[in-house]
Amino acid sequence: MAENRLAIAMSPHVHSNESVKKIMYSVVIALLPAFCVSVYFFGLNAIRVTLISIVACMAVEWLIQKFLLKGKTTIFDGSAIVTGMLLAFNVPANLDWWIIVIGAIVAIGIAKMTFGGLGNNPFNPAIVGRVFLLISFPSQMTTWPTPQPIWDIKALDAVTGPTPLGLLNEGQMVDYNYMDMFIGNMGGSLGEMSAIALLIGGIFLLIRKVITWHIPVAVLGTMAAFSAILWGVDPTKYADPLFHILAGGALLGAIYMATDMVTSPMTGKGMLVYGVGIGIITILIRTWGSYPEGMSFAILIMNALVPLINNWCKPKRFGEVVKPPKEEVKK
Amino acid sequence: MLRTFPKGGVHPQENKISKGNPIERIELPKQVMIPIAQHIGAPAEPVVAKGDTVKVGQLIAKSTGFVSANIHSSVSGTVAKIEKTIDTSGYKNTCIFINVEGDEWLETIDRTPDLKTEITMSAEEIRAKIAECGIVGTGGATFPAHVKLSVPQGKKCEHLIINGVECEPYLTADHRLMLEHTEEIMVGCKIIQKATGAEKIIIGIENNKPDAIAKMTEAAKKYGITVMPLKVKYPQGGEKQLIKATVNREIPAPPALPIDVGCVVQNVGSTFAIYEAVQKNKPLFERVVTVTGKSVKSPKNILARVGTPLSHLIAAVGGLPEDTGKVVNGGPMMGKAVKSLEVPVTKGTSGVLMFKQSESVRMEENACIRCGKCVSACCMGLEPYLLKNLAKIRDFDALKEERVLDCIECGSCSFTCPAGIPITDYIRYGKATVTKILRSKK
Numbered sequence: 217m218a219e220n221r222l223a224i225a226m227s228p229h230v231h232s233n234e235s236v237k238k239i240m241y242s243v244v245i246a247l248l249p250a251f252c253v254s255v256y257f258f259g260l261n262a263i264r265v266t267l268i269s270i271v272a273c274m275a276v277e278w279l280i281q282k283f284l285l286k287g288k289t290t291i292f293d294g295s296a297i298v299t300g301m302l303l304a305f306n307v308p309a310n311l312d313w314w315i316i317v318i319g320a321i322v323a324i325g326i327a328k329m330t331f332g333g334l335g336n337n338p339f340n341p342a343i344v345g346r347v348f349l350l351i352s353f354p355s356q357m358t359t360w361p362t363p364q365p366i367w368d369i370k371a372l373d374a375v376t377g378p379t380p381l382g383l384l385n386e387g388q389m390v391d392y393n394y395m396d397m398f399i400g401n402m403g404g405s406l407g408e409m410s411a412i413a414l415l416i417g418g419i420f421l422l423i424r425k426v427i428t429w430h431i432p433v434a435v436l437g438t439m440a441a442f443s444a445i446l447w448g449v450d451p452t453k454y455a456d457p458l459f460h461i462l463a464g465g466a467l468l469g470a471i472y473m474a475t476d477m478v479t480s481p482m483t484g485k486g487m488l489v490y491g492v493g494i495g496i497i498t499i500l501i502r503t504w505g506s507y508p509e510g511m512s513f514a515i516l517i518m519n520a521l522v523p524l525i526n527n528w529c530k531p532k533r534f535g536e537v538v539k540p541p542k543e544e545v546k547k
Numbered sequence: 548m549l550r551t552f553p554k555g556g557v558h559p560q561e562n563k564i565s566k567g568n569p570i571e572r573i574e575l576p577k578q579v580m581i582p583i584a585q586h587i588g589a590p591a592e593p594v595v596a597k598g599d600t601v602k603v604g605q606l607i608a609k610s611t612g613f614v615s616a617n618i619h620s621s622v623s624g625t626v627a628k629i630e631k632t633i634d635t636s637g638y639k640n641t642c643i644f645i646n647v648e649g650d651e652w653l654e655t656i657d658r659t660p661d662l663k664t665e666i667t668m669s670a671e672e673i674r675a676k677i678a679e680c681g682i683v684g685t686g687g688a689t690f691p692a693h694v695k696l697s698v699p700q701g702k703k704c705e706h707l708i709i710n711g712v713e714c715e716p717y718l719t720a721d722h723r724l725m726l727e728h729t730e731e732i733m734v735g736c737k738i739i740q741k742a743t744g745a746e747k748i749i750i751g752i753e754n755n756k757p758d759a760i761a762k763m764t765e766a767a768k769k770y771g772i773t774v775m776p777l778k779v780k781y782p783q784g785g786e787k788q789l790i791k792a793t794v795n796r797e798i799p800a801p802p803a804l805p806i807d808v809g810c811v812v813q814n815v816g817s818t819f820a821i822y823e824a825v826q827k828n829k830p831l832f833e834r835v836v837t838v839t840g841k842s843v844k845s846p847k848n849i850l851a852r853v854g855t856p857l858s859h860l861i862a863a864v865g866g867l868p869e870d871t872g873k874v875v876n877g878g879p880m881m882g883k884a885v886k887s888l889e890v891p892v893t894k895g896t897s898g899v900l901m902f903k904q905s906e907s908v909r910m911e912e913n914a915c916i917r918c919g920k921c922v923s924a925c926c927m928g929l930e931p932y933l934l935k936n937l938a939k940i941r942d943f944d945a946l947k948e949e950r951v952l953d954c955i956e957c958g959s960c961s962f963t964c965p966a967g968i969p970i971t972d973y974i975r976y977g978k979a980t981v982t983k984i985l986r987s988k989k
Contacts, residue, residue: 227877228879229907483919536797
């Protein structure tokens with residue numbers, strides 16, 4: 217009789233059909249345009265670095281879950297793939313394979329699995345991996361191959377050149393062609409250069425409701441406003457706002473790294489505070505710090521503040537009175 | 548721009564399969580089972596005994612307090628037994644079983660279909676009549692109507708808001724009622740207005756029912772009633788959300804009531820029942836029930852007698868589909884899954900839904916990725932993920948502090964969670980325990 221098979225469960229009995237897997241693979245899809253641009257400029261090297269990074273991240277997660285935790289393996293939930301892609305996008309395209317593997321071990325092993333795996337890590341794993349590499353291998357991590365279209369023979373020789381932010385850090389003001397910067401024809405990490413490709417992916421994520429506008433707008437808006445003030449004070453010494461947004465990892469950081477759900481605040485209000493913090497710290501480091509790029513450090517610093525931000529920026533309760541009338545204690 | 552409530556909410560697939568099917572009566576069952584607790588408040592006290600013969604509309608259980616409601620027989624026949632049985636709520640309750648013999652109504656009930664627009668009773672008499680006829684909110688909360696319509700001294704009812712939102716997916720009972728009994732609902736509004744002294748009447752209807760909006764707007768002109776189309780968003784049929792959407796006022800945290808912000812809310816189903824009680828002297832013993840599901844042969848909107856077993860309704864729509872995995876009493880967002888199909892229709896049964904096997908399985912629970920979707924879906928401005936975590940570690944003081952009691956259990960957080968965490972379940976547990984602790988302290 218059918219009646220004996222009836223399931224008993226509490227409401228709601230329907231679900232939005234959204235899943236962690238779908239969200240993670242949406243991020244992978246959103247990163248594809250930028251990946252294509254990097255293949256165009258760096259050729260097979262871009263594919264090599266990205267594949268090594270993804271495979272290493274998945275392998276590290278699998279090994280830890282299988283042999284250390286002896287539990288369920290979840291490497292196909294997409295989160296390790298996203299970490300692998302983001303790590304690859306944050307390193308130079310000519311990086312040695314073993315350095316990438318070390319980055320993956322730090323990102324997944326230390327920054328993610330130590331804290332209990334997906335959902336429990338306070339810091340963005342890919343950025344932790346990247347910063348570890350930057351500090352441990354400073355020369356390899358800052359030797360950037362110059363972009364060459366695939367068919368250009370010279371691409372085979374590792375021609376290296378400076379990044380816009382690197383030059384700025386040395387005190388040089390270079391006239392960059394903004395169109396080149398917009399498309400991605402400049403020195404830099406593998407996946408961070410092409411503004412247009414990153415924006416296309418960002419719009420996809422917005423439409424898919426994987427991210428909200430709060431963090432990207434707050435980060436980029438703050439960066440633009442802060443650098444505009446400095447530029448207004450002395451245009452010969454400081455770079456203009458557009459340069460800051462197009463150069464370095466600003467867009468990659470604002471759209472894909474700072475918006476990582478696990479390590480960003482829960483409410484719109486909190487996201488704005490968090491984004492403004494990242495914007496200010498990034499410009500501070502870029503302008504006065506010894507590192508040319510400050511996006512990674514800014515995101516990590518604000519990651520640390522997320523629990524506090526969540527506590528400060530609670531949503532307004534329905535029907536909440538601003539100052540609740542205190543009940544008089546009757547004697 | 549259509550109005551709606553600003554904070555939170557979700558948009559589940561509507562699946563209003565039965566919206567084109569007119570309300571119909573079906574053959575009476577052989578036996579009905581009428582629970583004495585079909586409303587919020589004290590259960591009624593049976594006034595019949597085994598072997599008594601009753602007529603349709605006869606009082607069989609008497610209200611036992613102010614917040615309680617009378618129960619009337621929905622059929623004519625002989626009382627077979629009165630015993631404790633698991634009813635639609637899933638709990639054991641006293642139920643009155645009546646064997647159906649013919650269909651003989653009390654002579655006092657006006658069974659003509661004529662519209663009676665003239666309201667002769669005074670406010671006092673209207674409230675007494677509504678209490679006598681056992682009218683409760685038919686939207687699902689089943690709060691006794693006469694209590695809502697008694698405006699306490701010192702309070703004023705500015706807005707009477709009629710809930711024609713029907714924001715639950717699948718359900719079409721209120722939709723059909725608005726199309727087929729438009730004038731009766733209008734008169735019902737005027738009756739409630741007289742009882743409460745309301746200055747304005749607003750009927751809120753979601754925009755996915757354009758035919759009902761058109762018909763109601765046309766009829767409302769004569770009566771000086773405003774029909775307000777609203778943007779489709781769940782849970783707009785919640786009292787607090789509806790008041791916010793229509794008149795932009797927020798009810799403070801419990802125990803505050805709609806009347807504290809000058810509003811009284813009634814469902815269109817209750818409004819129709821109030822019309823029938825006051826103008827036709829007919830107690831609430833039958834209601835429109837949407838019987839539907841994706842695999843159901845012929846989904847219907849059935850005018851069912853209270854006490855009819857769900858199996859009888861299911862037989863009327865072509866039987867239980869072979870692939871059924873779950874049967875829900877009410878809507879898919881807030882309804883209850885039933886264990887047995889022999890439980891009865893009550894005053895609060897708005898629908899009987901049959902879910903396919905594939906729709907009855909919950910998603911596997913994954914780790915929370917702190918995406919914040921539950922926070923943005925919460926229509927009460929709570930942080931469901933936090934309440935879930937606190938409930939898990941049983942920190943009831945913190946739960947109270949985080950206002951777990953504000954939760955209306957609409958289910959939007961569970962609905963939206965990509966990790967498939969049954970957040971609403973955890974919050975229900977927290978809410979129930981906090982309530983218990985507070986009661987024991989008193």
